C-alpha cells in the first residue's frame with residue numbers, strides 16, 4: 001500500500017471534523033510546496049524500517065501493579081515483539097474516535113504505563129530460574145532448570161514444615177499483581193496464600209502498608225472499607241479539602257484530575273493540608289495550610305470544637321445516623337462512657353480541644369483552624385478527602401477516625417459532592433477468577449507485617465502483642481511463629497517494609513541456623529533488591545505474557561481484557577503455573593488447580609480461558625454488563641455507565657438502610673473497641689480508644705527527640721515509580737530523580753545548596769541522596785520518596801536514598817505502618833549517591849548472568 005492510500009484510509013476512519021481539518025491542513029501544505037522550493041527527500045528516520053500502524057497488529061490490554069489506577073495500554077506489535085504502546089482513544093468500546101465524556105471518560109495511561117516497553121525488555125528481566133551461589137545478599141546466582149529449582153524448593157518446604165511446624169513459612173505476597181482476577185498476588189486473595197494454606201504451613205502477614213490504620217477506622221466506623229465515592233462525584237463538590245492528598249503525583253483512581261478540573265470549572269474551592277505545597281495545590285490554586293506531620297488528629301479536633309462552638313453541626317444527621325457523637329447518641333449500654341463531644345470539650349480530661357490547643361501541637365494558627373472549620377461546616381456539599389499518608393503514622397487510625405467524625409458531624413456522608421473516605425474503595429469489582437474456597441487464606445499464625453524481623457530476631461522470647469499475633473480458637477492460639485522461610489511473590493517487601501537494617505539482621509539470624517535450615521524464594525519478573533537476598537529467583541511472566549482481566553484500583557467501574565500479547569520471555573511462567581506445578585510435586589495439584597492437568601506448566605491457554613470465561617458469566621449475572629465474554633475480548637474494555645455518580649452510603653442516608661456496623665449506625669463511639677477488655681488477646685496488642693482522640697506519636701516535631709534529630713522525614717509515593725517498580729527505567733529517571741526536598745531556610749542554616757549530596761540519618765540507618773531546596777516544603781520537614789532500589793556500600797550506607805533505612809518497625813496498635821513517623825538529621829557528605837542499578841548494568845550483568 002502506498003503512503004498516500006494509507007493516509008487516505010486513515011483519514012476516512014476519522015470523524016468528519018477531524019477529516020475536514022486534515023484536508024485543510026494538507027491543502028495548506030500543498031500550497032506551501034508550490035510556493036516554496038521542492039523539499040529534499042527526508043532521510044531522518046532513527047532506524048529503518050519503522051513499521052507504520054497498518055503493518056502492526058493492535059492489541060488492547062492494560063497496565064498492572066499497585067500504582068493507584070488502571071489504564072488501557074494498546075500494544076502495537078510485529079510478530080511477537082511489541083514495537084510501541086499507545087492508549088485509549090475513545091474508540092475501543094465502539095464509540096467515535098475521541099469520545100471522552102463525563103459518563104465515559106477515556107482511560108489514558110500515565111508516563112509509567114507508556115514507558116512499559118522499557119520494563120518489559122529491560123536488562124533486569126529474569127529469564128530463567130536461578131539459584132544462589134554466594135552469600136545471601138551478595139547477588140551471586142547461577143542458572144538452573146525449572147526442575148532443579150522446584151525439586152529443591154519442594155524438598156526444603158517439606159523439611160521445614162516437618163521440622164519446625166505449620167508456621168515455618170512466612171507469606172510475604174503483596175499487591176504487585178493484585179489487580180488481575182486470575183494471576184493474583186495479595187495477602188488474602190492471592191495465589192500464594194491458598195498454596196501455602198493447602199500445604200499446611202503458613203504464617204500470614206496481616207497488616208497492609210498502604211492504610212492499615214485507615215482500614216480499621218473504616219471498618220469500625222462504617223462496617224466496610226467500601227466507603228468511597230467514584231471520582232465523578234467529586235465533579236459536584238463545592239469545597240475540596242485535600243488532606244495529605246496529592247493526586248497529581250500519587251494516583252488514586254484513573255480520572256481524578258479530570259473530575260477535579262470539572263469541579264474547579266464549576267466554582268469549587270480547593271484547600272491543601274500538607275507539609276508540602278504540592279503540584280495538586282498549584283493546579284487548583286489551593287489554599288495551602290502547612291501542618292507538622294502526624295499532628296492532623298489534633299488539628300481536626302480543634303475544628304470539631306469550633307464547629308460545635310458555633311452550632312454549625314448537623315444535629316439532625318447526627319441523631320438519625322451516628323452513634324456516640326454526643327451524650328444523646330451514646331448506646332444504652334454505654335451510658336456514662338465518654339462521647340466524642342465530651343472529649344472535644346474536655347469534660348473528663350479537663351482539656352478543651354480548642355483551636356488554640358490544637359495550634360500548639362500542629363503549628364497551624366488558631367485563626368486558620370477556625371477559618372477552615374467554618375468553610376467546611378458552612379459549604380454544602382463539601383469533600384474532606386482524608387488520604388492515607390497522614391494515617392501511616394504511630395497512631396494513624398486516630399487521624400482517620402477524627403476525619404470520619406468531621407464528615408459525619410457536617411452531614412457530608414452519602415451525598416453527591418460530599419466524602420466519607422477512609423479507605424475509599426468505591427464501586428465493587430468482582431476480583432477473583434481462580435478457585436477461592438475454604439482453603440483460601442488459611443493460616444496457622446498471622447502477624448503485623450513489619451514485625452517479622454522482630455519475631456525472627458527474638459524468637460522464642462516474643463510476646464504476642466509485640467507482633468500483633470491474631471487470636472485463634474485452637475491450640476495454635478498464642479504460639480509464636482518459628483519463621484524459617486519467606487516467599488516473596490508480587491512484593492519487593494525487603495526493600496519496602498520498615499527498618500531495612502533490622503531486616504538484614506534477621507536474615508543473618510536465619511543464616512546462622514546453617515545450610516538447608518531456611519529458605520528464601522523470590523518470584524518476580526525482574527531482578528529486584530529483594531531478590532538479591534533470595535536463595536531462588538523464579539522468573540514470572542508479566543501481564544503482557546499471560547491471560548487475565550484487569551480490575552480498577554479503588555475507583556472506576558470497568559474491566560479491561562488482558563490477552564497474551566506476546567509469548568513469555570525466556571523460560572518465564574505465570575505464578576499460577578509455578579504454584580500448580582509445585583502443588584503437584586507436594587501432592588495437592590488437582591485440589592489446588594482443579595481445571596488443570598500436569599501439562600498446565602507447559603501450556604496454560606485453555607485452562608486460563610475457562611477460568612476467565614466462567615468469571616465473566618458471574619460478573620454478567622451480578623453486575624449487569626450487557627455484552628458477552630467474546631465481545632468483551634474483541635473490544636478489550638467494558639465501561640459501565642451509571643445514571644448517577646456512585647456514592648457510598650447513599651442508600652443508608654436516602655432510604656434508611658442500616659450501616660454495616662453492629663449498631664447499624666456510623667460508629668464514632670465504637671462498640672467493638674469499647675467492649676475489649678484484654679488488648680493483649682487481640683491482634684491490636686495495645687489499647688485503642690473507643691472514640692477518636694489525639695495521641696502523640698513517639699517521634700514528631702513536638703517531641704524532645706528533636707534535640708538529636710531535628711527533622712521530620714516523610715516519604716510519599718513517587719510519581720515516576722510504582723513504589724520500587726520502574727526504578728530501573730532510564731526514561732522515567734530523566735523526568736524526575738530521587739532527591740531530598742527541604743526548606744530553603746533549613747538548607748541555608750546547614751550550608752547546603754541545591755543539588756549537593758547529603759546523608760539523611762538517624763539511629764536506625766543512613767541513606768545518601770541529592771537535595772532539592774525549595775520554599776514549597778515547610779521548615780523542619782524533609783521529604784524523600786519511597787521505593788528507591790537499596791544499594792549498600794559495604795559500610796552500612798544506602799547510596800540509593802531509600803527512606804526505609806530510617807523508618808521504624810513499630811506499627812500503631814491498629815497495625816498502621818509508621819512510615820511517616822520518623823525523625824532524622826541531615827548533613828553534607830562526600831559519599832556518592834547512586835540513582836539506580838541500570839547505571840551499572842554492564843558491571844551487574846556478569847554478576848547475574850554468568851554461568852557459574
Ligand SMILES: Nc1nc2c(c(=O)[nH]1)N[C@H]1C(S)=C(S)[C@@H](COP(=O)(O)OP(=O)(O)OC[C@H]3O[C@@H](n4cnc5c(=O)[nH]c(N)nc54)[C@H](O)[C@@H]3O)O[C@H]1N2
Nearest residue numbers: 176177209210490491492493496523715723724725786819
Ligand atoms: N518509606 C515508605 N515505604 C513505603 C511506603 C511509604 O509510604 N513510605 N509505602 C508502602 C506502601 S503503601 C506499599 S503498597 C508498599 C509497596 O511495596 P511492594 O508491594 O513491595 O512494592 P512494589 O515495588 O510495587 O513491588 C511489587 C513487586 O511485585 C512484582 N510483580 C509485579 N507483578 C507481578 C506478578 O504478576 N507476579 C509476581 N510474582 N511478581 C510481580 C514487581 O516486579 C515488584 O517487584 O511500599 C510501602 N513502603
Ligand SMILES: Nc1nc2c(c(=O)[nH]1)N[C@H]1C(S)=C(S)[C@@H](COP(=O)(O)OP(=O)(O)OC[C@H]3O[C@@H](n4cnc5c(=O)[nH]c(N)nc54)[C@H](O)[C@@H]3O)O[C@H]1N2
Nearest residue numbers: 068210244250251293294387388389390716717719722723
Ligand atoms: N504515582 C504513584 N501513585 C501511587 C503509588 C505509587 O507508588 N506511585 N502507590 C499507590 C499506593 S499502593 C498507595 S498506598 C497510595 C498512597 O496514597 P497516599 O497515602 O495518598 O500518598 P502519599 O504520596 O504517601 O502522600 C500524599 C501526601 O501526604 C502528605 N503527607 C505525608 N505525611 C503527612 C502528614 O502527617 N500529614 C499530612 N497532612 N500530610 C502528610 C505528603 O506530603 C503527600 O503530599 O498511592 C497509590 N498511587
Ligand code: SF4
Nearest residue numbers: 063067071109110113
Ligand atoms: S496510572 Fe498505573 S495503570 Fe495507569 S498508566 Fe500509570 S502505571 Fe499504568
Ligand SMILES: [Mo]
Nearest residue numbers: 066209210211
Ligand atoms: Mo500502598
